[in-house]
Each structure stands twice: as C-alpha cells, then as structure tokens.
Amino acid sequence: MSDFPDWQTLIQKHLDGQSTDEEAGALSKEIETNAKVRSDYLKAARIHGALGDEVISFDLESTPPRSSxxxxxxxxxxxxxxxxxxxxxxxxxxxxxxxxxxxxxxxxxxxxxxxxxxxxxxxxxxxxxxxxxxxxxxxxxxxxxxxxxxxxxxxxxxxxxxxxxxxxxxxxxxxxxxxxxxxxxxxxxxxxxxxxxxxxxxxxxxxxxxxxxxxxxxxxxxxxxxxxxxxxxxxxxxxxxxxxxxxxxxxxxxxxxxxxxxxxxxxxxxxxxxxxxxxxxxxxxxxxxxxxxxxxxxxxxxxxxxxxxxxxxxxxx
Amino acid sequence: MPVADSEDNHEHFTRLLLESEPAMLRSIQVAVPHRADAREIMQETAVALWRQFDTFDSSRPFINWAMGFARIETRRFLARESRRAQLSEKAIEALELEMEHSTEFDYAIESHLATCLGKLSEKSSRLIKGYYHEGRSPEALSKREGRTVEAIYKTIQRSRGELQTCIERQIRKAQA
Structure with a gap:
C-alpha cells in the first residue's frame, strides 16, 4: 500500500512548491505508471497555469466573489x-x-x-x-x-x-x-x-x-x-x-x-x-x-x- | 540584413511569440509549476527562439517549433536548480506525451474557467485573485486574511480542485 494515497492533495501541494523531495519522488512514480494520476496531474497543472495566465486572469479582476x-x-x-x-x-x-x-x-x-x-x-x-x-x-x-x-x-x-x-x-x-x-x-x-x-x-x-x-x-x-x-x-x-x-x-x-x-x-x-x-x-x-x-x-x-x-x-x- | 528587414523580422517574431506565450507558459508549468521559475524558463526560451528565428520554417506552426525550445530550456533549468522538489525526468516525459494527445481539457478551461470562477465562495475567490492575479505570496495573504499560511494554501488548493470538478461537470453537461 502506498504511503501517499491522497494523490489529489499531493498534486495540489506539488503545484504550490510544497511537496518534499520524497513526496515528489512518489508522485513521479505514480505519474509514470498510473494513467488516472497522470491525467489528474495534467488537469490540475493546466488549471494552475491558466489561473496564472494574464489573459485569463483578466476575468478574475472583474469577477467578484460569490456572495453567501x-x-x-x-x-x-x-x-x-x-x-x-x-x-x-x-x-x-x-x-x-x-x-x-x-x-x-x-x-x-x-x-x-x-x-x-x-x-x-x-x-x-x-x-x-x-x-x-x-x-x-x-x-x-x-x-x-x-x-x-x-x-x-x-x-x-x-x-x-x-x-x-x-x-x-x-x-x-x-x-x-x-x-x-x-x-x-x-x-x-x-x-x-x-x-x-x-x-x-x-x-x-x-x-x-x-x-x-x-x-x-x-x-x-x-x-x-x-x-x-x-x-x-x-x-x-x-x-x-x-x-x-x-x-x-x-x-x-x-x-x-x-x-x-x-x-x-x-x-x-x-x-x-x-x-x-x-x-x-x-x-x-x-x-x-x-x-x-x-x-x-x-x-x-x-x-x-x-x-x-x-x-x-x-x-x- | 537591411534595417527594415530586421525590424520586420523582429515584429513578426514578437507577434508570434506574444500569440504563443500563454500556451507555452502553461505547458512549462506542467513540469515547473512555480510561476516565477516558469517565467524564467520562458524568458530563456524567448532568447533562444530569437537567436534561431532565421531557421524557423514559417509554413509550419510557430508554437510547435517553439515548444521544442521550451522543453530544452525546461530540462536545463531542472538540471541546474534545486530550489523546489521536482518531478522525475520520466514523469515529465510521460506528462509531455500525454499533453500532446489531450487538448480537449485545455479548450474546456478556456470555455468554462470564467464561469467556474464565478461559482467559488467569496473567501476562495478572494484568495485565488490575491494569489494569481495580484501575485501575492501565501504569507502576504495570511497577514491580510488573518489566517495561517497553511490555511491559505489549503484554501487555494481546495479551490483549484473545485474548479477542476466544475470544469469537468461543464464538459459532461455540454456532451449530454
């Protein structure tokens, strides 16, 4: 059984530079062998990239928070x-x-x-x-x-x-x-x-x-x-x-x-x-x-x- | 090269680079998620592209040509930098291979991200805006929001997860 069962959380941590070398190593192995984790990583990284994209971030400026x-x-x-x-x-x-x-x-x-x-x-x-x-x-x-x-x-x-x-x-x-x-x-x-x-x-x-x-x-x-x-x-x-x-x-x-x-x-x-x-x-x-x-x-x-x-x-x- | 030709060439290059830059940055961020690092790679890539622009075959897509340079610069960066934990070479290769065959989600992001951002809670939306648009660090956001840095990270990470779920839902809705 893997020590890192919550791959979504680890993917998100890695995108913010929060993963340790050990965690990044484990995530790498999973990306190499597990198509689902690979696909999830790619989607999460694409969203992370798009949010940082100046073109798309234009929307953020005019998009106010949803009121509760x-x-x-x-x-x-x-x-x-x-x-x-x-x-x-x-x-x-x-x-x-x-x-x-x-x-x-x-x-x-x-x-x-x-x-x-x-x-x-x-x-x-x-x-x-x-x-x-x-x-x-x-x-x-x-x-x-x-x-x-x-x-x-x-x-x-x-x-x-x-x-x-x-x-x-x-x-x-x-x-x-x-x-x-x-x-x-x-x-x-x-x-x-x-x-x-x-x-x-x-x-x-x-x-x-x-x-x-x-x-x-x-x-x-x-x-x-x-x-x-x-x-x-x-x-x-x-x-x-x-x-x-x-x-x-x-x-x-x-x-x-x-x-x-x-x-x-x-x-x-x-x-x-x-x-x-x-x-x-x-x-x-x-x-x-x-x-x-x-x-x-x-x-x-x-x-x-x-x-x-x-x-x-x-x-x- | 005559000055006028050089200027035309420069303008042509700048235009092609401007058009391709967002997609290139996003691709670089798959291997190197940190934005400042990715921008550094993008800058190195732009210099390399300009130096080799004479060899560019304009009958082919610029971005395909440019992405080859971006991959090389990304490898160079990863080899010399160890500021943050990195994915393995094999993992990056697997991701790059998959990227070439999975463009639908990219189109979906373009179509639905704005809608999904509008569905985030007020707190999440404020943090996403601060982190990405205003370029504030989690530490700065922590002070502003009166929350721990860890809580800020978690909210941002959970928000990205929510955006992914929302975009996938929008894809299914469009296909239904």
Missing part, C-alpha cells in the same frame, strides 16, 4: 414570464439571413444595436446600461475616420463610480434581450445545442501612454443572465457570480499592428433571458484611478447564435 447571502437577482422572473415580458418589449431584432455552414449547424445573426457604431458620434454615455439596445459604460467615444465610425477607448474607470474601486479597464456594455430568441427556437425543449458567439474587430494605434502599459489588451466578453435588464447594473459587479454562462476572448496588439477580429463564445442555456455584451480594454495593472488609453479602437461588433445537433461526440475547435 441572498442572490442579488433572486427576484429574477421565471423563464416563462420573462419570455412574455421580452416578447412584449420586443427589443431583440433577429436577422433574416441564414448561413448554413454544414448540414449539422445553422447560424443566425442576432441584432446588436449600433454594432458598427455608424449611428452615433461623440462620447458614449457613462454608466451601466439600464435597458436593452444601447452602448454605455466607461469613458469612450465614437470617432469618424475616412468615413467610417469606430469606438475609441479613452480611459479606464470604475463603471459603478465606487470610490477607490478598481479602475484598470474601460468597458463599453450593451444588454441584449434573448427572450424572443429562446422562445422562437424553443431552446428548453430542443435537442440541439445553442452557442452564442460575440465578435469584434480590434485595432491599436500608438498612444502617449504606450510605454506605461506594456500588458494592455482588448477583449470582448459575453455574460448570460436570467434577470431583468435594470437589475444587472444595480447589482454590478456582484451579479457576475450569478451569470448563467460567461465567455471572454482577449487580444493583445502592438501599436500599429494590423487589426484583428476576436470571438468569445458561450453555451446559450435555456434559462438565460438576456446577454450582457462588452468590448473593453484592460490596462492589466491594478489601479483605482483612471488610466489614459487612447490607442485602442473597436468596430463591427457582431453577435451570432449557432444551433448544432447534440452529437454523441463533441466536436471541439
């Missing part, structure tokens, strides 16, 4: 009622053009209000959006370049206005009603799997603060909630812990580098009644005061829903 008290959106309506409310509000526009990638999947564009920023010019309203279909958030502005309008991030801020709150990112948000979509596709009873993909094209130009921001990155994020739209801003950011699903994709560009489109995705769970989408730039350094940005731009924000049949084998990109 009453959920902040406990008053969220049951799905059926929310669907009716959403249908009445009718703010979800669904495109009519379908793209069929293969016999097994279908894609449909979901309307993002002013996703290409052509319908506005000047500063984006400050603060968290309280209703569907409008961009608002931290200091940013829509500017026109060669006849094309594009969003420029100006400086980081704390969107809730909390004194001494974290201000290392500039987020621009929009709430999107999913209730019509859920109802129309009957996602609750469907045999298919539904995925939402949020994509945006980022670009970076030189800015005076570039030297102070070596780790700056842009990203697009999608959160799904079962909630009323005005509840998200009221409970932000604690509400994040109650998200039904979250997807995030980060892009790091060098000044002057060719722009790139990034796509974040998440499973569309049937209980989700709204999507909170955001495009953002994170200075990736702790700060409670605004940091001037200026060099990051985003354009052409698109949201797509993809329906795929549930397959016995999951296809992973």
């Amino acid at each position: 008290g009453t959920p902040s959106i406990s008053w969220a309506k049951p799905l059926a009622a929310a669907v009716i409310a959403g249908a009445f509000v009718g703010l979800l526009g669904v495109g009519v053009v379908w793209a069929i990638n293969s016999p097994k999947s279908e894609e449909r564009m979901v309307s993002v209000s002013n996703g290409n920023f052509e319908d506005s010019l000047g500063p984006v309203p400050l603060g968290f959006p309280s209703g569907f279909g409008n961009w608002s958030g931290d200091p940013a502005e829509v500017i026109e370049e060669d006849g094309n309008r594009i969003l420029r991030f100006l400086e980081t801020a704390n969107v809730t206005g909390k004194p001494n709150g974290g201000a290392s990112a500039s987020n621009v948000f929009q709430l999107i009603d999913l209730s019509n979509l859920q109802q129309e596709w009957d996602t609750e009873n469907s045999d298919s799997q539904f995925t939402l993909e949020l994509s945006a094209r980022f670009r970076r130009e030189s800015a005076p603060t570039d030297a102070e921001l070596p780790k700056i990155a842009g990203s697009c994020t999608i959160h799904l909630y079962q909630a009323e739209p005005d509840a998200i801003g009221k409970a932000w950011p604690q509400v994040i812990s109650e998200a039904v699903a979250i997807g995030n994709k980060v892009v790091r560009l060098m000044p002057g580098e060719e722009g790139r489109r990034v796509t974040a995705s998440c499973i569309l769970e049937p209980e989700a009644t709204l999507a909170l989408i955001s495009v953002n730039v994170n200075a990736r350094k702790p700060s409670t005061t605004p940091i001037k940005l200026g060099g990051y731009f985003v354009d052409d924000v698109q949201l797509t829903v993809i329906r795929q049949p549930n397959l016995p084998v999951r296809v992973v990109k």
Whole structure:
C-alpha cells in the first residue's frame, strides 16, 4: 500500500512548491505508471497555469466573489414570464439571413444595436446600461475616420463610480434581450445545442501612454443572465457570480499592428433571458484611478447564435 | 540584413511569440509549476527562439517549433536548480506525451474557467485573485486574511480542485 494515497492533495501541494523531495519522488512514480494520476496531474497543472495566465486572469479582476447571502437577482422572473415580458418589449431584432455552414449547424445573426457604431458620434454615455439596445459604460467615444465610425477607448474607470474601486479597464456594455430568441427556437425543449458567439474587430494605434502599459489588451466578453435588464447594473459587479454562462476572448496588439477580429463564445442555456455584451480594454495593472488609453479602437461588433445537433461526440475547435 | 528587414523580422517574431506565450507558459508549468521559475524558463526560451528565428520554417506552426525550445530550456533549468522538489525526468516525459494527445481539457478551461470562477465562495475567490492575479505570496495573504499560511494554501488548493470538478461537470453537461 502506498504511503501517499491522497494523490489529489499531493498534486495540489506539488503545484504550490510544497511537496518534499520524497513526496515528489512518489508522485513521479505514480505519474509514470498510473494513467488516472497522470491525467489528474495534467488537469490540475493546466488549471494552475491558466489561473496564472494574464489573459485569463483578466476575468478574475472583474469577477467578484460569490456572495453567501441572498442572490442579488433572486427576484429574477421565471423563464416563462420573462419570455412574455421580452416578447412584449420586443427589443431583440433577429436577422433574416441564414448561413448554413454544414448540414449539422445553422447560424443566425442576432441584432446588436449600433454594432458598427455608424449611428452615433461623440462620447458614449457613462454608466451601466439600464435597458436593452444601447452602448454605455466607461469613458469612450465614437470617432469618424475616412468615413467610417469606430469606438475609441479613452480611459479606464470604475463603471459603478465606487470610490477607490478598481479602475484598470474601460468597458463599453450593451444588454441584449434573448427572450424572443429562446422562445422562437424553443431552446428548453430542443435537442440541439445553442452557442452564442460575440465578435469584434480590434485595432491599436500608438498612444502617449504606450510605454506605461506594456500588458494592455482588448477583449470582448459575453455574460448570460436570467434577470431583468435594470437589475444587472444595480447589482454590478456582484451579479457576475450569478451569470448563467460567461465567455471572454482577449487580444493583445502592438501599436500599429494590423487589426484583428476576436470571438468569445458561450453555451446559450435555456434559462438565460438576456446577454450582457462588452468590448473593453484592460490596462492589466491594478489601479483605482483612471488610466489614459487612447490607442485602442473597436468596430463591427457582431453577435451570432449557432444551433448544432447534440452529437454523441463533441466536436471541439 | 537591411534595417527594415530586421525590424520586420523582429515584429513578426514578437507577434508570434506574444500569440504563443500563454500556451507555452502553461505547458512549462506542467513540469515547473512555480510561476516565477516558469517565467524564467520562458524568458530563456524567448532568447533562444530569437537567436534561431532565421531557421524557423514559417509554413509550419510557430508554437510547435517553439515548444521544442521550451522543453530544452525546461530540462536545463531542472538540471541546474534545486530550489523546489521536482518531478522525475520520466514523469515529465510521460506528462509531455500525454499533453500532446489531450487538448480537449485545455479548450474546456478556456470555455468554462470564467464561469467556474464565478461559482467559488467569496473567501476562495478572494484568495485565488490575491494569489494569481495580484501575485501575492501565501504569507502576504495570511497577514491580510488573518489566517495561517497553511490555511491559505489549503484554501487555494481546495479551490483549484473545485474548479477542476466544475470544469469537468461543464464538459459532461455540454456532451449530454
């Protein structure tokens, strides 16, 4: 019988540099011969690595702790009622053009209000959006370049206005009603799997603060909630812990580098009644005061829903 | 080499390295979990890659080429450093072999980690953030939280276990 029967505990200790030479030796032998321990070690090490990954740790900054008290959106309506409310509000526009990638999947564009920023010019309203279909958030502005309008991030801020709150990112948000979509596709009873993909094209130009921001990155994020739209801003950011699903994709560009489109995705769970989408730039350094940005731009924000049949084998990109 | 070509080459290299760096660091951390050590190996790897960049065949994936260098630098590091207990050469080889054939969990981490982080308790979330994002040592967290260093380690380790369970649950859910 082994002296180290609890391999999970030993794996975790080793990842933190807490294992002794003897323990590391025993773990090594087990990794060499025991496929389960090898697989468990690999998974644990991957999670440890991912948590330390600056790209993923971006999420941590905006992900507040889960409260042990009453959920902040406990008053969220049951799905059926929310669907009716959403249908009445009718703010979800669904495109009519379908793209069929293969016999097994279908894609449909979901309307993002002013996703290409052509319908506005000047500063984006400050603060968290309280209703569907409008961009608002931290200091940013829509500017026109060669006849094309594009969003420029100006400086980081704390969107809730909390004194001494974290201000290392500039987020621009929009709430999107999913209730019509859920109802129309009957996602609750469907045999298919539904995925939402949020994509945006980022670009970076030189800015005076570039030297102070070596780790700056842009990203697009999608959160799904079962909630009323005005509840998200009221409970932000604690509400994040109650998200039904979250997807995030980060892009790091060098000044002057060719722009790139990034796509974040998440499973569309049937209980989700709204999507909170955001495009953002994170200075990736702790700060409670605004940091001037200026060099990051985003354009052409698109949201797509993809329906795929549930397959016995999951296809992973 | 003309200056312009050199600058283009440098930019091309930097871009490829930036794209591959997160995946490389995570792979290095399988053999060398300590983050500062892994970053040191990454830095040595980057220098080696730049020196040999002229030999890189751009028709092939950069990361595959770069990972070969990372493995060499990892071995060099392990041979010269004994600050922390290490896995055996054979164990690392077994892990590297398995890594090549098990990418699904990596994709799952990318897809579900944020969701699973949101499901941690307040205490766990605060510690994970402090340890990983703010780069605080367990000793510093111990002072901040008013708990023993051992308790801090245990909470962080238990939290990672919870994240693993959550991600595996999300994989099963997606496959159901």
